[in-house]
Amino acid sequence: MFIPIYFWYSAFVIVLCGILAISLRNPVHSVLAVLVLFFHMAGLYLLLQAEFLAAVQIIVYAGAILVLYLFVLFLVNLKEELKLSAFVPGVWLGRGIAAGLFVLLIWMLPSFTSGIKGNWPSAAVSQAGHTKALGGELFTTYLIPFEIAGLILLVALVGSLVLAARIEGEQSGRSGKRDQNEHPALPPHQEEVQP
Amino acid sequence: MIPLHWYVGLASALFCIGVCGFLTRRNLIMMLLSAELMLNAVNLNLVAMSYYLESLRGHAFTFFIITVAAAEAAIGLGIAIALYQHRRSVHTDSFTDLKG
Numbered sequence: 312m313f314i315p316i317y318f319w320y321s322a323f324v325i326v327l328c329g330i331l332a333i334s335l336r337n338p339v340h341s342v343l344a345v346l347v348l349f350f351h352m353a354g355l356y357l358l359l360q361a362e363f364l365a366a367v368q369i370i371v372y373a374g375a376i377l378v379l380y381l382f383v384l385f386l387v388n389l390k391e392e393l394k395l396s397a398f399v400p401g402v403w404l405g406r407g408i409a410a411g412l413f414v415l416l417i418w419m420l421p422s423f424t425s426g427i428k429g430n431w432p433s434a435a436v437s438q439a440g441h442t443k444a445l446g447g448e449l450f451t452t453y454l455i456p457f458e459i460a461g462l463i464l465l466v467a468l469v470g471s472l473v474l475a476a477r478i479e480g481e482q483s484g485r486s487g488k489r490d491q492n493e494h495p496a497l498p499p500h501q502e503e504v505q506p
Numbered sequence: 507m508i509p510l511h512w513y514v515g516l517a518s519a520l521f522c523i524g525v526c527g528f529l530t531r532r533n534l535i536m537m538l539l540s541a542e543l544m545l546n547a548v549n550l551n552l553v554a555m556s557y558y559l560e561s562l563r564g565h566a567f568t569f570f571i572i573t574v575a576a577a578e579a580a581i582g583l584g585i586a587i588a589l590y591q592h593r594r595s596v597h598t599d600s601f602t603d604l605k606g
Binding site (some may be wrong): 313314317322325326329330333338341342345348349352355356358359360361363364367368371372375376378379380383384386387393399402404405406408409410413416417420421422425426427429430431432433439441444445446448449452453456460463464466467468470471474475 | 507508511512513514515516518519520521522523524525526527528530531533535536537538539540542543546549550552553554556558559560561562563565566568569570572573574575576577578579580581583584585586587588590
């Protein structure tokens with residue numbers, strides 16, 4: 312009796328926070344709505360006996376990714392967020408596309424037939440512990456994808472550093488030019504800088 | 507016991523909310539956030555399927571999707587900051603500069 316009530320509460324909060332997140336004008340409020348959504352998503356993961364994924368959801372999504380979003384939102388100037396024309400012509404066309412997709416997905420839902428069952432029933436997972444079971448799967452069956460995931464994180468790290476370094480280089484170059492303009496008496500390499 | 511269709515329906519609703527946000531918002535950061543919503547919908551779908559099909563494959567997929575989402579957020583927000591520094595604006599109109 313408790314579990315359906317909990318599911319409906321979580322589903323209601325998830326849908327409500329999702330709609331709030333895409334409709335609020337202030338992006339900081341949107342990120343906070345998404346934070347609440349992620350917490351309830353972790354609650355649903357707990358309901359599905361995925362304790363490790365619930366912890367990862369809270370730590371990585373709510374703790375790292377959303378904080379990154381908040382940092383970027385505070386770095387950029389929010390006052391320059393202006394209303395422009397929509398990605399598709401008209402806001403209602405985008406909403407119509409989303410609603411049509413939703414109807415299509417729900418309409419196709421009863422034709423779902425379940426496939427072959429695996430060898431990890433919920434009793435075995437709860438007996439071994441979800442972290443241990445998932446760790447065993449990750450380090451045996453999914454060892455190569457695990458290594459590739461590490462490589463993807465390395466690429467993301469290097470990419471972020473490259474983007475940040477390019478910004479710094481542009482800014483230092485701009486300030487150097489300004490210094491040259493402010494001190495025209497000094498003989499810098501103007502022939503090379505301005506061909 | 508909650509039927510699987512409820513979870514799939516909830517994931518569909520969340521995915522369509524993400525699609526709606528991606529199509530209607532013009533702020534680049536909000537579009538990235540909508541993409542995160544869509545990834546979360548897929549994660550919920552995978553975990554529910556994995557629970558009802560008695561397999562851990564969906565959990566492993568969800569783990570990798572969270573990894574890729576973290577990388578995507580880092581790179582996407584880095585690009586957003588670079589665009590903002592370049593054009594003092596985070597709207598998607600700035601992407602027309604990338605066409606060369």
